[in-house]
Amino acid sequence: MAGKALSLLPPLLLAAAGLAGLLLLCVPTRDIREPPALKYGIVLDAGSSHTSMFIYKWPADKENDTGIVGQHSSCDVRGGGISSYADNPSGAGQSLVECLNQALRDVPKERHAGTPLYLGATAGMRLLNLTNPEAAANVLAAATQTLTQYPFDFRGARILSAQDEGVFGWVTANYLLENFIKYGWVGQWFRPRKGTLGAMDLGGASTQITFETASPAEDPANEVQLQLYGQHYRVYTHSFLCYGxxxxxxxxxxxxxxxxxxxxxxxxxxxxxxxxxxxxxxxxxxxxxxxxxxxxxxxxxxxxxxxxxxxxxxxxxxxxxxxxxxxxSFNGIFQPPLAGxxxxxxxxxxxxxxxxxxxxxxxxxxxxxxxxxxxxxxxxxxxxxxxxxxxxxxxxxxxxxxxxxxxxxxxxxxxxxxxxxxxxxxxxxxxxxxxxxxxxxxKKAGDTAVGWALGYMLNLTNLIPADPPELRKGTDFSSWVVLLLLFAAMPLAAFVLLLHRACSAKSPSAI
Known part of the structure; x- marks a missing residue:
């Protein structure tokens, strides 16, 4: 009688595996046969020495999640930075055409109209704006004229403040390294306890240092307070112009x-x-x-x-x-003790x-x-x-x-x-x-370049909410329990079967 019961174990194991597979098909997860719909965003990083274009992508149904916006592609604009076109503003706009044409190919046509496009200029244009504001305005106007001719959702070309450049670089680095919030393997958000990372950027015309600090800055010009995922951050930042x-x-x-x-x-x-x-x-x-x-x-x-x-x-x-x-630090600029x-x-x-x-x-x-x-x-x-x-x-x-x-x-x-x-x-x-x-x-975190561009886009598209995210699970908890019990039972049944066969081989009655 026991032999008959044990002879049923292999079919039972197959049935358990089949049931587990059936449950996996029934749980409310994304259909793996079809790729998820994606959204795209484009940022032109107009630095002092050159301009780079970054195209980012993320799942369309998870705009307020983290760890999911990544770099899709990039393009380096030929020639110098747009500030080098002070005497030839139209050349600034023309220089962007080759990379913008690449963006037309890299972003699916059906997504063009909904893809935000930004141009952010940094210290090179800040210097030009100090010495020749009219020339700086003409360069931005020429770039805008070119960018508006493309079918993307153009949202402006502007000169970033020194503070913005430092803070957005810090946001990018910590976002990519999942220091703000992390998505667990069971589909649950949690906040890592490893703290944030300081960021140091060295461009062509300026250098920035940004890091989280516990104490208020003695100089208010060097402090930025952020609310990200329900967590408050006090950040020290300073940009040294002419130190790029x-x-x-x-x-x-x-x-x-x-x-x-x-x-x-x-x-x-x-x-x-x-x-x-x-x-x-x-x-x-x-x-x-x-x-x-x-x-x-x-x-x-x-x-x-x-x-x-x-x-x-x-x-x-x-x-x-x-x-x-x-x-x-130097030049009479306040800096708190280095942290982290x-x-x-x-x-x-x-x-x-x-x-x-x-x-x-x-x-x-x-x-x-x-x-x-x-x-x-x-x-x-x-x-x-x-x-x-x-x-x-x-x-x-x-x-x-x-x-x-x-x-x-x-x-x-x-x-x-x-x-x-x-x-x-x-x-x-x-x-x-x-x-x-x-x-x-x-240079990169994963497949994404570290710099201010991603943080800039995340901020302007509200992809990092101030409020904490709701608890989200990729799979219902009860389904996870059933699956785990089934997979735990299968090796146990296999062990019992192997033990029985070993005992039967040693028994004299088996001869």
Whole structure:
């Protein structure tokens, strides 16, 4: 009788599996045979040195959820930033056409009319607006004229404030890393307890630092209070105009012309002709501009591969002489104590990534970063080494050109860029070995670029609600219980069957 009962176990197991499959088909989940309907959004990041287009997508029925808006595609606009078209505003609009045509292909035609399109301009346009507001307005008008010719839902082109740029970058990073709220495997929202991440952005004309702080800022201009998913955040943020990578390079060039007559940050063996108009046309070099100079004159300038002199030039960019608050970063700007971990992106990432991948240097600690800076600043442009002793006892390096032939235009400036990043983090923002250990240098989080663009779109499309989300489940709880019980019973029944067969094989009566 027991043998008969046990012989029924295999059919019962098959029946249980079939019932489990039937329940899976019946539970109220999305039909996996059809892809979900998607919505799209487009943001043009009009930076100082170039413009990038990002296309985002998300499930149409989950607009107020988190962790679901991701990057669909991107496009880099050819040429300089739109601020470079001050004398030719129509060129700013025309420069966007190639990427906008790509957007027509990347976004399904039936979604064009409902796809919001934004253009946000940053520090390059902020500088132009300071020096020539009329030209800035004309550039934005020309860009608007082009953007309105496309079938998307154009919602405006504007210049972001420095505060917005920092905060939206912070929102993007923490949204992508699911630090605000997370969707659990059983379909339930919960708030992670790991806290938020600070964000550091280094663009062409400005740099931003933003992080959550427990105490009110001593300078109200540096504080933003946010309400996201029912949680309150007090955020410190500051943007340093003229401290972006490109503007720093112009300021160093102006200093090198006036102080040395050669450039200590450029590699020995490298020389070029510098047009004085290019050096002094930026508002960031206004303080260094001679009272009279020939705008069309070109000056020959050579590099000297001198890490110590290069560091000296860069140190002059930071002013620590006065602070009217309890503590400051530099230039008299209030900054509370650094808190938590940080993500550094844009030119922060590209600079450190060059040291790691092209130069093959470790940069996990501040000491290693400083050593890497000295190494790259000791590079020569051509093969071989200059005469004389090398500073810091380092051996001569191979030619810089051979390391990255595809980056020849940027190679001479990596020493200055790396030295600036190291000085900004260490002396400017006050990172020490302990806090620097919590800094990661990233270009993307998952498949999405880290920057202000996604946070900007999330804000303007209300994709991050202020109120906490309702409890949502992908599958009904009772269905989960039945499924779990069935799947737990199946291995138990299989174990009983195997045990019975083992005992039967050992029994003499079975012979």
């Amino acid at each position: 990578r490109d503007q720093v390079l112009w300021r160093l060039l102006a200093s090198a012309l006036q102080t040395h007559g050669f450039h200590p940050c450029w590699p020995k063996g490298y020389s070029t002709h510098v047009l004085l108009q290019d050096v002094y046309e930026s508002p960031c070099t206004a303080a260094q501009r001679p009272q009279t100079f020939n705008r069309s004159a070109k000056v020959s300038l050579s590099g000297s591969s001198d890490p110590a002199l290069c560091r000296g030039l860069i140190s002059e960019l930071f002013n620590f002489s006065s602070c009217r608050f309890s503590r400051c 971990k940080f993500i550094a992106f844009s030119a922060f990432f590209y600079t450190v990534d060059f040291l790691r991948t092209v130069m093959g240097l470790p940069v996990a600690t501040l000491q290693q970063l400083e050593a890497a800076v000295v190494t790259i600043c000791n590079q020569t442009w051509s093969e071989g080494s200059p005469g004389g002793r090398w500073p810091y006892g380092l051996p001569p390096a191979f030619q810089l050109q051979a390391r990255a032939p595809g980056e020849r235009a940027r190679l001479p400036d990596y020493c200055a860029g790396a030295t600036f990043v190291q000085q900004l983090l260490c002396r400017g923002y006050g990172f020490d070995e302990r806090t620097f250990g919590g800094v990661t240098f990233q």
